[in-house]
Amino acid sequence: MAQESLKQTAGGTGGFKKILTTEFYLLIFLVAILVVMAIAAPDFYSVNTIMTVLNYFSYLLIAAIGMNIIIITSNIDVAAGSIMSVVAIVIAFVGKTGAPLPVFMLVGMAAGLILSWVNGLFITKLKIPAIVATLATTQLFVGALPLVVEGSIYDLPASFTWLAFKAKLFGVLPASVVFAAVITVGFMLFMRYSRFSKKLYAVGNNIHAATLTGINVNKVMVLAFVIAGPLYGIAGTIIATGGQRVTTTMANGFEMTLIAAVVLGGTSIAGGSGKIIGTVLGAFILSLITPAMNYIGLSSDWSDAVMGGIILLAVIVASISTLTKNKKVIITPETGQPGAIAAAAEVK
């Protein structure tokens, strides 16, 4: 009798309900967009357009995975865009000398790592809230670049743009997509099978309890930024190598798209939850918006507003499902102590 209450009563969670996850709804939404495009603008499905979409998707996704890991720890990184701008300039300097992709990409990853690490240290060592720390470093990075470079670095050699124009799998598929695929699969496995990933979630869920469990919370947070940094580096490299000219503001503001992709993918901004697969879907949906609107004949001026609308819709849907689930909990539950009543009576 007493044990009965310890068994799960939520009988309806099995089978069908388990499929109805955020990822499932996103997938439906994504398919819906693709179907609409097939009907409304079949031209959309040209090799060229698809490859352009995929290239954008690849660097958005790579950086968004980094952002996702930071957000899981209940932090945020609004410096991501400016870090990528710095990375772009740094690798342009290296690339100008004719250095090959592996060299300047590694330099870019190192630059991303160091800058992101600095953010992590500000947050953990000086206890500055993530949004403030990264907002400050954003200004610093954005402000420093024009002092070092006047406007842009141009006339970059073919070795620099090789990734964007020549590196194609089977002659069509951009290498950036291959990067994204490898990184995504790698991180999916990492988030499932590594011990460290559990600590990321634990810290984001309940920082106090994580400390009491013996987790070095500061180390986990710094490492989240350290992991994100090289991903920003790779994304910055893909962005920079898209042309022969690299400007100082190339990726400024891109962090908002990253955060949008992560949030759309079902990761709570409060931290502690979220899956890589959600971010993949979120990033893919956002990648489609601008080109899709072009093909339908809407001005691309609308695309930001549409993206905003989609994110708002996703957040509202998530919030409604939480509200209905917790309907009873909003009322302060009576947590009386009848155990004490029973025991008192027995003693007496």
Next chain:
Amino acid sequence: MDEVLRLNNIVKTFPGVLALDDMNFDLNKGEIHAICGENGAGKSTLMKIVTGVYKPDSGEILIDGEPVVFEDPNDAFAKGIAIIYQETSLFEEMTILENIFLGHEYMKKAGPIPVIDYAKMRSEALEIFKIMNVDLDLNERTKNLGMAQKQMVEIAKALSHHSKILILDEPTASLTQREVEALFSIVRSLRDQGVAIAYISHRLEEIFELCDRVTVVRDGRYISTKLVAATNKDELVADMVGRSMDNYYPKADVTIGGELIRVEHLSQEGILSDVNFHIDKGEIVGFAGLAGAGRTELALALCGFTKIDGGKIYVEGKEVKIHDYRDAMNAGFVYVSEDRGKYGLVIEMSVKQNITMPQLHNMRSGLFLDNAKELKLAGQFIGEFDIKCPDADFLTENLSGGNQQKVSVSKAIAMAPKILFLDEPTRGVDVGSKAEIHGIVSALAKKGTTIFMISSEMPELIGMCDRIYIMKNGTIAGEMNRAEATQEKILKVALQVD
């Protein structure tokens, strides 16, 4: 008996505070050893020493007779010590399985790379659940579990560490009776399997039901260790407070006036049904019942926090319509929540700010807040209720639980309610403050304020109230006068035992 843990002469200071002074404690294999003491007596600090969260300034910790030094909680885990905190420390978005093994996941090799061995974790978790006689889906996220289930996961987590020492810190604070029984049966079976259990509790009743020995601590000092079978409640309370139980419930005799509130056929779908009661002016009326009986829900509904579906509320003979708390306040209702930290106070704000908050409109001079007026109002209550704070600008988060509760009650009384709804007014409050709060309530009634008091402590209800209503399944199941009420009678009605 085998001694597994011994603390000798532990001293721990925090800046300006001597938290533990020459503290001793010992724990044997296969016993449940209670630690009791008032709030701030040093129980939690003591346990944080045992679990490696704090390091003692001096004194020694012996495990199986060997001195040990804990640098952090991991060292204590490694020595087989696990603690279950008052508020569960689970990770809500993570699954039961992930929670149980967090930080000590089983790993296997996939080629050169170590990966989590889910299969092994799963089979061990099922094994542990079998020992505990618990049946939960390991893939369920812990946010979807009830309090009791969460505690079972915590215990499973402790067992997964192969803990030989288990510390339970006020584990029953938010459990229902059935859940408490289930918890007790698990704790007993763990004891019988040789686990040494330290059990921290405010509730003496539980100590007598569950524990083998009891150690009393007071003001950071060790007071006594006794066999539970060889002591009694009065003796323990005397040890805890160093004073007798006289004036524990100082209810003054009060002339009761005419009817103040009458509620007829109040209902709220699925929660309250056909509730009828009345309270007279200056009367203290208690509401007893088991968890889920609808007591807090009734108070919340009357105060307009939740919507009622039907029924009538009369105040001084006139019907009132209550749609929100503003309406309720206009009718003279004021509610004091059972959870002062969450709903009762803004703990980051000062004593003064908390007390004046509901009536800032009365605290103005012209356009601006008049600090002098605020100080006057706050000062009045600090003096009258003996709130222990250096001044009115002291932050409430730095007050003890008892003094916080006094601030919470002051805030309510400052609004000059006709009827004050007190929800568990002495929960988590030390014995001394408890008596003071009872004194305050009693004095209020004498001045003509009507008191609607919810309490799960039956001696408190019987001691304080003129009448007691007993709720069951969202309705009033019985009514008793102070003279006829006994714990047995109330419980029988609450359980509907004939």
